[in-house]
Amino acid sequence: MTDTPPHSEPARAEPAHAFGFETRQLHAGQRPDPNTGARAVPIFQTTSYVFEDPESAAAYFNLQEYGNTYSRIMNPTVAVFEERVANLEGGAGAVAFASGIAAQAAALFTLLQPGDHVVCSTALYGGTVNQLKHMLRKMSVELTWVDPDDPQAWRRAVRPDTKAFFAETIGNPGGNVLDIETVAAIAHEHELPLIVDNTFATPYLCRPIEWGADIVVHSATKFLGGHGTSIGGVVVEAGTFNWSNGRFPVVAEPSPAYHGLRFHETFGTYGYLMKLRAETLRDLGAALAPLNAFLFLQGLETLxxxxxxxxxxxxxxxxxxxxxxxxxxxxxxxxxxxxxxxxxxxxxxxxxxxxxxxxxxxxxxxxxxxxxxxxxxxxxxxxxxxxxxxxxxxxxxxxxxxxxxxxxxxxxxxxxxxxxxxxxxxxxxxxxxxxxxxxxxxxxxx
Amino acid sequence: MTDLGKYQDPLTIQRVLHTANTVAIVGLSSNELRASYFVGYYLKRRGYRVIPVNPRETRILGEKSYPSLADLPEPVDVVDVFRAPDALPEIARGAVANRAGTLWCQFGVINAEGNRIAEDGGLTVVVDRCMKVEHARYVGRMHWLGFNTERITSVRSGLQ
Missing domain, CATH: 3.90.1150.10 (Aspartate Aminotransferase, domain 1)
Structure with a gap:
């Protein structure tokens, strides 16, 4: 099956060029639709996608080829939003969710298992506190709350079973600003990822990955969308964290939920993101609606x-x-x-x-x-x-x-x-x- | 640290992707869950002629597997390497002897001596890049899964 011969010349080769933020907020993630030429991002309001043949279907489900299967897992309109946020944040990729709360749950569920421990800033949005305190507790995940302004507090809270640090760029509503570079360095001393909620800053004001954060989460409902029309969230990963360092068997070891696939070994840079999509999003089911992704993209154009x-x-x-x-x-x-x-x-x-x-x-x-x-x-x-x-x-x-x-x-x-x-x-x-x-x-x- | 930028030029990568036809994959595994199998499977489906190079196998992906590059019956366009970095100099010498067009080293296959041998032999060298990812980035579909292709273009083209 080849609908395009691999050796055909591209329309125009693309040289390396460092495009500016404003250009990328308008263009990243989208190319004019090859079939129709549509300039605006088409709203692919569809649950599912017709396969070319049985081999293609198998290749998509096996993750051997990039292909659309079902809109709970991926959708071309949502994908434009995901890539645009990933690009603006400087990550390897992104996965969108039906809300910011769903996004941060998914970011954590992808790397946690029962008995794990997370170190959290005390200066967090109340909805996040509820989620961490009650839902994670139900899943037998323990938390230590630390003053985000005290770097030593983060270091002291680390335990052998700690799996992540979690904080907000600008705390809600107290307005405390996270010393991202320092806290990321402490996390990395212990081979842990730093997860930063960048909702209040947006990638225009701050890009936590540039300062060492490994995962960035957003409530897109807020400034990314910017017009109060839609609920949604997104997780961006830097793609540089070593998930095979021995602390993260749920990411590195053969996955029982995906016929024994070792996500980090097989997909490298993209391993965490693949698992986040192919397992966590698939199984939580909190998919972002295509129309909401379109509205967020309209917002991002003027971020x-x-x-x-x-x-x-x-x-x-x-x-x-x-x-x-x-x-x-x-x-x-x-x-x-x-x-x-x-x-x-x-x-x-x-x-x-x-x-x-x-x-x-x-x-x-x-x-x-x-x-x-x-x-x-x-x-x-x-x-x-x-x-x-x-x-x-x-x-x-x-x-x-x-x-x-x-x-x-x-x-x-x-x-x-x-x-x-x-x-x-x-x-x-x-x-x-x-x-x-x-x-x-x-x-x-x- | 080797300066890898010169081995990751987007125009060079696009030229290789768009002009290659035969790809010998050194270290291609017959295990469907290994990264090399994912890449070989993908490249074959995308129309490249994939030639396995693995002395422990006779057939992979339905293709005859050769013990080494020296055993290949013809020059190939790309030698794609999934081996430990230490093995690269010998593979590079094999690629030069084969009169291959490009030595492509997958993620982490970084060995300055191997790069130099291939360059001195007139080969194009790509290092620490995945051929599947680069194909999906420039020809299509990687963006369907929300990955950052870093492409910005208003030109209508590509694989839908």
């Missing part, structure tokens, strides 16, 4: 432009809040007074993201009044939309907790989290100013 505006607006809003008498504890790491300034200068020179929190005067009631007062900021539980978002954890995501429990979770009764969008920044500040007026008026009348 650099949006992130430039996101960080410019975020900085202006943070400066406004830092100077406002009814706001305190503004966690934006891009502020000059932030203790993370040296790390921001190193890892986030183009800007420190656009999500942060602050404490509104008046405690729980003050936070609620501020939410009641805003008319342009959207009160909802998401971040990374083109539109500006606001939420008061004490009355929403953390509402079951008393004040003491809130503090233990790193959230004050008056803490408000912002995700700064792309609107006219004067309007965002105007809206906060008039909402603070309501907070002040309520405080006076009380």
């Amino acid at each position: 650099s432009l949006r992130m430039q505006r996101h960080v410019a607006n975020a900085r202006a809003v943070a400066e406004f809040l830092a100077a406002h008498p009814l706001a305190s504890n503004v966690t934006y790491p891009g502020l000059p007074e932030s203790r993370y300034q040296p790390l921001v200068a190193k890892y986030l020179p183009l800007g420190a993201g656009a999500v942060f929190s602050f404490d509104c005067a008046g405690g729980r009631a003050g936070g609620q009044d501020l939410i009641r007062g805003v008319t342009l900021w959207s009160h909802l539980a998401n971040v990374g939309d083109a539109k500006s978002l606001i939420i008061h954890p004490a009355s929403t995501t953390h509402r079951q907790l008393g004040d003491d429990e809130l503090r233990a979770a790193g959230v004050g009764p008056g803490t408000v989290r912002l995700s700064v969008g792309l609107e006219s920044v004067e309007d965002l500040i105007w809206d906060l100013r008039q909402a603070f007026a309501l907070v002040a008026a309520t405080a006076v009348s009380a």
Whole structure:
């Protein structure tokens, strides 16, 4: 079976050229469709793919040839999104998932087995904490929580059965910035991979693989998609970690779930990614929908432009809040007074993201009044939309907790989290100013 | 460390992929789960004439297996190597004697002396690259599994 003779000349040979980020966010992963010439990425809304013949079908299922079988495992529209993110992050490849939570579960499940241990930053998104604390525990995986700002804490937490370090580039919502190069070096001293959630930075602001991270996970729902339309996630792997170092039998040894294949030995650079797709995605079933991949690709085309505006607006809003008498504890790491300034200068020179929190005067009631007062900021539980978002954890995501429990979770009764969008920044500040007026008026009348 | 960049030039790789027809695979395994078998199987399906070189086998992938490069009845376009790096100088001498076009060393098959022998003998040399991956990168389908092909092009072409 040869539909193209191997010795036919290509349309045009492609010399090596280092394309810029903006070019790659538009083109990586996509070539004009050979059959139709379609310039936009076609939405392949199909569950399955007709095989050429029985031999082809067998070759695809055996992973002997790259071929489409079933959209739970691969889809050409999703594949464009995967390759584009892999390219922008500087990884060997990527596998997309139905959500960011599914992506990080899959990244971990691919390398863990019962009895293993993972070292995690304490400064993580609450949904991630739930997943690690409860779901991994159910699977008999033990965790040690460490202060991500203390490199020695990572080193002290390593045990013989440790399999990975897990942290966020910019912590949610505390705004702590990970010293990726240092933590990666400690992980590698112990022949462990560092997994970094790069959702808040995006590859435009920071590329953790360039600093030594081995696996990068994203909630694509946020800035990658950028328009609040779709839920999705993606895992990128650098392709350089030695999974055959003796610590990772589930990646290196013959796989009972794939007729004895040794994924790392057979596929080398691509071994972890092959296993992530052919086993973990296949068996978890959390596949990204093609339409959602298309919407994420539309978002990625303008990622650099949006992130430039996101960080410019975020900085202006943070400066406004830092100077406002009814706001305190503004966690934006891009502020000059932030203790993370040296790390921001190193890892986030183009800007420190656009999500942060602050404490509104008046405690729980003050936070609620501020939410009641805003008319342009959207009160909802998401971040990374083109539109500006606001939420008061004490009355929403953390509402079951008393004040003491809130503090233990790193959230004050008056803490408000912002995700700064792309609107006219004067309007965002105007809206906060008039909402603070309501907070002040309520405080006076009380 | 050998500077491998000169043995990984994209234009050279594309020329080899698009002009080769016969590929002798040194160290091709008959075990279906080994990387060399994956590569041989793929190249055969993509239309290359694969010639196994393995003294311990008589037939692999339905093709006659030869004990060494010296036993090949004709010059080949590519000698693709799946052997320990130490074995490369002798293989390179065999490839030169065969008047092969290219010595292609798979991932990790890195040996500066072997590269020099092949270059001095007039062969094109590709090092620390997988022939299957490079074919899938430039001719098609590697991108269907989300791998980073590092290709950027608006030219309509390739294998769908």
